[in-house]
Amino acid sequence: MMTSKLPPFLDLHRHSLSRGNLLVLASLLVAVVLSDFPHDRPTMFLMLPAFSAIAGTGETVRCMRRRWDFYHAGVILCIYMDLMVLAVILFLLIYPYWHFLSASA
Numbered sequence: 795m796m797t798s799k800l801p802p803f804l805d806l807h808r809h810s811l812s813r814g815n816l817l818v819l820a821s822l823l824v825a826v827v828l829s830d831f832p833h834d835r836p837t838m839f840l841m842l843p844a845f846s847a848i849a850g851t852g853e854t855v856r857c858m859r860r861r862w863d864f865y866h867a868g869v870i871l872c873i874y875m876d877l878m879v880l881a882v883i884l885f886l887l888i889y890p891y892w893h894f895l896s897a898s899a
Contacts, residue, residue, distance in 0.1 A: 809853075811857045813850075814853030814876070815876075816850075817850030818846075818854070818876045819879070822847070824842075824846075829886040834886075836890035840886055840887040844883050844887060847876065847883055854872050
């Protein structure tokens with residue numbers, strides 16, 4: 795049996811809090827660049843960072859422990875950060891289309 799010698803950061807079988815956080819923060823950066831934020835350009839490509847942030851949040855949730863300790867509390871704070879980033883990405887995705895939804899004829 796051949797074992798792969800991947801770094802622990804890239805091994806998907808191991809739980810990695812830093813991998814989840816970096817994935818979420820990178821998706822936020824990509825979402826801000828794609829949306830051209832001050833001008834709020836509508837683009838459906840923002841779905842990719844949204845799905846990436848969801849995957850990063852899932853990776854962060856995998857790091858939860860059964861018993862409470864300070865690591866568990868830190869993971870909960872990281873999950874809250876992930877949810878805030880996901881809310882910002884979804885805001886950047888939906889806001890440019892809001893004018894079409896609320897415009898009266």
